[in-house]
Amino acid sequence: MNKEFGRIITHLRKKNGLSQKEACAQLGISQALLSHYEKGIRECGLDFLGKTADFYGVSVDYLLGRTTNPNPLGSESDEIPDVDDLEDVNRKKSNTYCMLNRKILINSTAVIYSILAEINNKKLSKCVSEYLSVAEYNVFRKIYSLKENSTEDVFTLNNVEEYCNAAQALNNAKINDIKVNQSIEGPELSDGILSEKFSDSYTSLRQLIKNAEKTLSQNFKLS
Numbered sequence: 001m002n003k004e005f006g007r008i009i010t011h012l013r014k015k016n017g018l019s020q021k022e023a024c025a026q027l028g029i030s031q032a033l034l035s036h037y038e039k040g041i042r043e044c045g046l047d048f049l050g051k052t053a054d055f056y057g058v059s060v061d062y063l064l065g066r067t068t069n070p071n072p073l074g075s076e077s078d079e080i081p082d083v084d085d086l087e088d089v090n091r092k093k094s095n096t097y098c099m100l101n102r103k104i105l106i107n108s109t110a111v112i113y114s115i116l117a118e119i120n121n122k123k124l125s126k127c128v129s130e131y132l133s134v135a136e137y138n139v140f141r142k143i144y145s146l147k148e149n150s151t152e153d154v155f156t157l158n159n160v161e162e163y164c165n166a167a168q169a170l171n172n173a174k175i176n177d178i179k180v181n182q183s184i185e186g187p188e189l190s191d192g193i194l195s196e197k198f199s200d201s202y203t204s205l206r207q208l209i210k211n212a213e214k215t216l217s218q219n220f221k222l223s
Helices: 004-015 021-027 031-038 046-056 083-093 098-119 124-142 161-181 191-198 200-219
Strands: none
Touching: 004 031, 004 046, 021 031, 021 046, 083 200, 098 124, 098 191, 098 200, 124 161
16 A cells, blocks of 8 residues: 555544544544554555545545545646645735635635535535535636626636526535435534534634624524
């Protein structure tokens, strides 16, 4: 097994806020065996390799250190920069409000994907990813076209706003269908558990919830 494997699975486990015990429960192996894999003492079989890739939502090539791109579906770019690589640009160009909300959204998304990794349901993860991706795509297109002289060479589709809304509605319906018709085994969730497990990242998600509910209450007179 590639010597990078142990380092990479250790990094993924810690990045997702999981202890060895929690990861083992999801991957179906003993803590001692996982420890051996992470330290490079033993080599894993193909079944475990595939299960680990599915669990963390990464490609097998990424687990083996053959690519720096974790995306199992591939990408037009072999290297997608980490958020930290963009910090200098954002410090120079973003105001305090933008930086704060950027952090809230990034940390909140990290919590959501950590929970999805533990649930380990491919269909659910796909629906959530498509929902969020289309939302950001739609927002980016609006920002991109604010100036009348903006070229459309970044995009290959035209007049897609209503289809973006339809795609989000479709994925929302699929998520509801999964909730009703599939037995989902996932982590127990509560404010206390999330706060302890995700620390600062959950603080951001809690703020996102507060902001979203305030917006909904103000706009639609909800209580």
